[in-house]
Amino acid sequence: MAFLGSLKRGFSSTFSFFGESWAELKKVKWPNRKELVSYTIVVVVTVVFVTIYFTLLDLGISSIVRWITE
Structure with missing residues (x-):
């Protein structure tokens, strides 16, 4: 029981x-269409910049490691 x-x-x-x-x-308070579009653009641009940054960082570190190990 x-x-x-x-x-x-x-x-x-x-x-x-x-x-x-x-x-x-x-x-x-839900965002209206204009706010939603602007927030989405900010997020997409930020993701693109962070992706480019980490790609370049990875390529740089890979080149340094390759240069050291050769």
């Missing part, structure tokens, strides 16, 4: 969690 009680508490807390999460999501 205790198992069923704990199972009921588990389900009620799960449903309570989802209900509270839904209520919090309604409070969020």
Whole structure:
């Protein structure tokens, strides 16, 4: 019987969690289309720059290691 009680508490807390999460999501100020496009552009440009940086860093370190080991 205790198992069923704990199972009921588990389900009620799960449903309570989802209900509270839904209520919090309604409070969020979602970005409009213009903001979303600008944020997306910032993220894509940042990813491109970081990718170029690490690619050049990797090529540089690889060249140094190759030069040392030859």
